[in-house]
């Protein structure tokens with residue numbers, strides 16, 4: 001089921017998502033299905049559960065969108081479409097890497113964000129199998145962005161004071177629902 005995407009300004013996006021108890025969670029399938037459907041409908045490459053109003057520690061991402069990109073490392077042991085339950089970034093290393101980010105909750109805004117280029121991540125997949133792996137380039141970038149959502153952080157929180165000031169007006173328009181969109185959103189005000 002396609003769900004409305006929670007827009008910038010809603011307090012759920014600022015909240016730390018709850019760890020999923022996998023022993024009790026048999027209803028994850030419909031949540032995961034809804035996340036994929038909602039993400040593809042909005043032409044996104046990743047989505048975190050709080051963005052559809054569920055404050056749980058899970059995100060999904062489809063990396064195939066970046067296959068042609070220079071920073072794409074296809075030898076990484078990660079599926080093109082990957083579910084990340086209770087993900088934990090264990091370490092970040094490498095050079096600072098600048099890349100323009102956007103977010104389904106912050107439509108029509110894209111800004112350069114600086115992040116480390118290599119990460120080590122631990123997560124559980126939809127079959128409840130644990131993984132631990134190193135990721136780099138675009139794959140690491142998408143994971144860092146989505147992982148931030150689970151800690152109540154948005155890419156706009158990573159911008160300089162100056163850049164944030166410049167986009168403040170646009171952000172206000174989004175939280176007020178004053179935007180044109182081709183997917184369904186839920187606005188706070």
Ligand code: NI
Nearest residue numbers: 102103104105
């Ligand atoms: Ni996002």
